[in-house]
Amino acid sequence: MVFMFASVSFSAAFASEGPDGNKRKGKYTYRKVFKACAASGEVESATPKISPADKTMAQWEEIFQNKNFDEFGCRDNWTGLSDNDILDIYSYFYHHASDSPTPAKCQ
Amino acid sequence: MKDKKIIKIYLYTRYERFWHWLQALMIICLITTGLEIHGTFNLLGFQTAVNIHNFVGLSWLILFAFFVFWLFTTGEWKQYIPTTKKLFSVVLYYAWGIFQGNPHPIQKSKGAKHNPLQRLTYLGISAMLLPVQMITGLLYYLYNDMSGVLSLSILAGIHTLIAFFLLNFLVIHLYMTTTGHSLFSHIAGMITGWEEVYETTQIADWETQAVKKK
Amino acid sequence: MKPRHFLKCCIAVIAVTAFFCSVQAVFASTPNNGEEALGRKLAKQAVKGSKRWSTINHAKADALNSDFTTGEEITKACLSCHSEAATQFHKSIHWTWLASGDKSDIRYGKAGYSVNNFCISGNAMEDKGCLKCHTSWNRKGVKGEVNCLKCHNSSGFNFIEAFSDIKAFSEDGDPETDEMVKDIQQEIKQEVTRVTFPTRKNCGDCHFKGGGGDGVKHGDLDTSLTKPNRMLDVHMGIDGKNFSCTRCHTTVDHNIAGRIYTNPAVATRKSLIEDDLAPKITCVSCHSSAPHKNDSKMNDHTDVVSCQACHIPTFARVNPTMMWWDWTKAGKLKDGKPYHEDGPFGKPVYKSIKGEFRWEKNVMPEYFWFNGSLTSTTANEVIDPAQIVKVSHPVGDKTDPEARIYPFKIHRGKQPYDKINKKLLAPMLSGKNGFWTTFDMNDAIEHGNKTIGIPYSGEFDYVETTYAFPITHMVAPKENALNCTQCHTRENSRLANITGLYMPGRDKSDLIDTIGWILVIGALAGVLIHGIGRFFIRNGREG
Numbered sequence: 001m002v003f004m005f006a007s008v009s010f011s012a013a014f015a016s017e018g019p020d021g022n023k024r025k026g027k028y029t030y031r032k033v034f035k036a037c038a039a040s041g042e043v044e045s046a047t048p049k050i051s052p053a054d055k056t057m058a059q060w061e062e063i064f065q066n067k068n069f070d071e072f073g074c075r076d077n078w079t080g081l082s083d084n085d086i087l088d089i090y091s092y093f094y095h096h097a098s099d100s101p102t103p104a105k106c107q
Numbered sequence: 108m109k110d111k112k113i114i115k116i117y118l119y120t121r122y123e124r125f126w127h128w129l130q131a132l133m134i135i136c137l138i139t140t141g142l143e144i145h146g147t148f149n150l151l152g153f154q155t156a157v158n159i160h161n162f163v164g165l166s167w168l169i170l171f172a173f174f175v176f177w178l179f180t181t182g183e184w185k186q187y188i189p190t191t192k193k194l195f196s197v198v199l200y201y202a203w204g205i206f207q208g209n210p211h212p213i214q215k216s217k218g219a220k221h222n223p224l225q226r227l228t229y230l231g232i233s234a235m236l237l238p239v240q241m242i243t244g245l246l247y248y249l250y251n252d253m254s255g256v257l258s259l260s261i262l263a264g265i266h267t268l269i270a271f272f273l274l275n276f277l278v279i280h281l282y283m284t285t286t287g288h289s290l291f292s293h294i295a296g297m298i299t300g301w302e303e304v305y306e307t308t309q310i311a312d313w314e315t316q317a318v319k320k321k
Numbered sequence: 322m323k324p325r326h327f328l329k330c331c332i333a334v335i336a337v338t339a340f341f342c343s344v345q346a347v348f349a350s351t352p353n354n355g356e357e358a359l360g361r362k363l364a365k366q367a368v369k370g371s372k373r374w375s376t377i378n379h380a381k382a383d384a385l386n387s388d389f390t391t392g393e394e395i396t397k398a399c400l401s402c403h404s405e406a407a408t409q410f411h412k413s414i415h416w417t418w419l420a421s422g423d424k425s426d427i428r429y430g431k432a433g434y435s436v437n438n439f440c441i442s443g444n445a446m447e448d449k450g451c452l453k454c455h456t457s458w459n460r461k462g463v464k465g466e467v468n469c470l471k472c473h474n475s476s477g478f479n480f481i482e483a484f485s486d487i488k489a490f491s492e493d494g495d496p497e498t499d500e501m502v503k504d505i506q507q508e509i510k511q512e513v514t515r516v517t518f519p520t521r522k523n524c525g526d527c528h529f530k531g532g533g534g535d536g537v538k539h540g541d542l543d544t545s546l547t548k549p550n551r552m553l554d555v556h557m558g559i560d561g562k563n564f565s566c567t568r569c570h571t572t573v574d575h576n577i578a579g580r581i582y583t584n585p586a587v588a589t590r591k592s593l594i595e596d597d598l599a600p601k602i603t604c605v606s607c608h609s610s611a612p613h614k615n616d617s618k619m620n621d622h623t624d625v626v627s628c629q630a631c632h633i634p635t636f637a638r639v640n641p642t643m644m645w646w647d648w649t650k651a652g653k654l655k656d657g658k659p660y661h662e663d664g665p666f667g668k669p670v671y672k673s674i675k676g677e678f679r680w681e682k683n684v685m686p687e688y689f690w691f692n693g694s695l696t697s698t699t700a701n702e703v704i705d706p707a708q709i710v711k712v713s714h715p716v717g718d719k720t721d722p723e724a725r726i727y728p729f730k731i732h733r734g735k736q737p738y739d740k741i742n743k744k745l746l747a748p749m750l751s752g753k754n755g756f757w758t759t760f761d762m763n764d765a766i767e768h769g770n771k772t773i774g775i776p777y778s779g780e781f782d783y784v785e786t787t788y789a790f791p792i793t794h795m796v797a798p799k800e801n802a803l804n805c806t807q808c809h810t811r812e813n814s815r816l817a818n819i820t821g822l823y824m825p826g827r828d829k830s831d832l833i834d835t836i837g838w839i840l841v842i843g844a845l846a847g848v849l850i851h852g853i854g855r856f857f858i859r860n861g862r863e864g
Binding site for chain 3 (some may be wrong): 144145146149152153154227230251258259262263264267268270271272274275278280282285286292305
């Protein structure tokens with residue numbers, strides 16, 4: 001019951017005007033993922049190569065709905081994330097996509 | 108018909124010939140580069156045209172001084188004294204007589220190398236057109252240092268107009284050289300120094316040493 | 322051949338050869354003696370002692386080793402040592418946004434009556450959208466604290482975003498974000514110590530992006546100058562001299578040389594030889610007014626032609642620049658929402674909030690007489706709407722001894738004006754009353770003109786305007802300087818609009834040319850006829 005409720009609310013988050021996770025928190029969670037990645041040596045630098053402005057809102061929606069995180073690399077770090085964390089990161093990317101009012105690039 | 112024996116007399120000295128061809132070269136060079144600067148065509152590039160025009164123009168100014176010196180020290184200036192005697196008969200010859208096959212009313216001699224028409228033309232060029240051209244050219248060259256005293260458009264206008272007069276002279280002059288006994292006899296004369304004249308021409312005693320019997 | 326003849330021949334040959342060798346020298350545009358041009362020698366001298374020596378390492382400064390939560394706290398830390406910096410800075414135009422630096426004179430300046438044909442007006446600093454580029458923290462304008470880091474921090478770190486995140490995380494009660502706050506503050510502590518004299522990026526973050534985007538306004542200032550090569554700009558090229566902006570924009574007491582409203586950037590052009598304390602803002606200061614080598618004709622031009630005219634053949638060579646902004650088209654919505662359309666170069670050609678644009682690259686400048694000052698039409702001046710209004714235009718003419726021919730970018734556009742009072746209007750753009758929210762131009766003008774205190778009749782229309790920017794950056798290498806024929810040519814001369822002077826190659830007297838060619842062609846025709854006549858008639862006669 002709780003599971004169904006959780007998954008329904010999770011998908012509901014996708015249904016409306018984009019995800020409503022904490023995009024501010026999502027930004028730093030994403031950076032933490034990459035810092036860990038860099039520490040383990042899987043990527044070259046801690047500055048993430050992929051920024052929200054690299055894709056449109058629709059493209060991010062597809063990636064995060066299908067949980068297709070291959071492009072980011074560091075699969076292990078991603079699988080360790082909680083649903084809330086992923087929602088937060090998704091919110092950050094969606095609301096700063098290239099066709100959003102405030103596209104963002106990682107520095 | 109009188110006995111029309113042709114003899115050669117030595118009319119043009121080495122310096123005179125050298126000066127003639129050098130000046131011809133310089134004038135052609137100046138007219139060509141001048142027209143390029145004027146904007147009529149593109150050949151060498153504006154900057155190169157200006158550089159050549161300046162160099163040749165200034166050289167001419169200096170070399171012209173030598174010419175004037177030579178004119179006066181050798182007495183050659185007398186060849187340029189204008190006269191109206193037989194002027195009309197010369198004009199008539201070129202306008203009409205030459206087509207009849209008539210002989211030229213004036214024969215060249217050491218004392219009178221130029222016919223009256225030539226004297227007038229060459230005097231006008233050497234004493235008026237060329238000096239004005241050189242002065243306007245020099246002022247044009249030094250224009251930037253004159254701090255706006257002169258109007259460049261007037262200076263350039265005069266310089267251009269005289270250039271056209273000189274080009275006009277050049278065209279006619281080149282053609283006139285073909286009016287000798289043969290097409291190239293006058294040109295040959297300006298190269299070798301020896302001109303062909305009819306023997307019955309009055310030749311003074313002091314000139315006989317220069318006469319070569321054919 | 323007799324020996325005497327032979328000798329004379331030899332002399333003749335030597336003389337002629339000597340003559341032609343000297344002629345050769347004329348063809349060579351650069352001499353073989355390897356001597357440097359005066360301009361280059363002096364410039365090298367001017368920048369010889371340029372290495373800065375510092376007595377502080379800001380990473381060791383206690384004042385900066387603090388858990389900052391706001392930008393204002395950082396400024397306080399800077400001022401704890403640099404005690405006079407804020408007072409000094411408050412008097413400069415970068416703070417007041419007024420040309421005279423004095424509040425009593427608001428004729429010119431973004432905080433005054435000045436308008437342009439881009440975003441039009443700063444609305445006395447009440448249009449918060451513009452204040453992103455004010456040197457204060459958090460868009461407070463002159464009511465705020467000086468943001469030293471905007472110019473003096475080389476890290477590129479977004480302090481404002483960091484502080485906003487810290488504030489949000491501290492108030493949300495989420496223990497995970499409290500950890501994040503600590504991380505952010507560590508980062509701030511690290512980046513705040515990267516103190517420097519302004520780099521090209523510091524100045525460029527605002528000055529490359531004026532008018533709302535990269536390369537919109539100046540044409541010779543855009544992000545391609547952050548790390549240019551010397552083909553784009555010989556002075557700023559990272560493979561060239563790598564000059565920062567302040568190397569030429571001499572700064573004293575935070576007053577940065579180079580600002581032109583109506584007063585010229587510098588009173589007279591002087592080289593450092595003539596006055597070693599002269600500001601280095603003009604080319605002449607380092608290169609002198611006779612910088613070319615051996616070619617005195619080019620040095621003869623420097624009293625009438627500016628260095629920029631020949632040495633900046635085109636601008637916007639890497640990134641395009643905006644050349645046309647038509648406000649009449651603004652306000653169109655799609656499904657009730659604002660939209661934008663992109664065009665060539667990937668640049669927008671339409672934005673609902675702004676109107677229609679046109680961009681160009683490798684733009685050929687337009688040339689005008691310029692004595693160093695510009696005329697400005699402000700929002701308080703009566704215009705003639707039947708003409709194209711010159712909102713900003715260079716001042717000068719041939720008779721002005723200080724004027725030279727300069728290259729300019731002329732930006733053209735259409736902007737609103739008051740139909741009754743016949744003055745240019747200053748609509749408010751951002752914020753709840755701005756055009757970007759309401760899409761009601763009349764309303765935006767009502768609010769906008771109130772901020773600058775100029776009455777609005779209630780009726781507006783659009784007028785075509787121009788705005789001039791002197792082109793002085795993106796100096797090309799000397800090999801790419803203009804060729805003589807770019808100007809000294811009859812057709813399509815770059816200086817076709819410059820009147821009042823005679824230019825060989827471009828100008829001529831039609832009368833003299835007509836007379837001349839009639840004489841020459843007439844002579845040719847004449848001798849042709851004469852020659853043919855002789856040929857036929859004489860041949861007939863001589864049996």
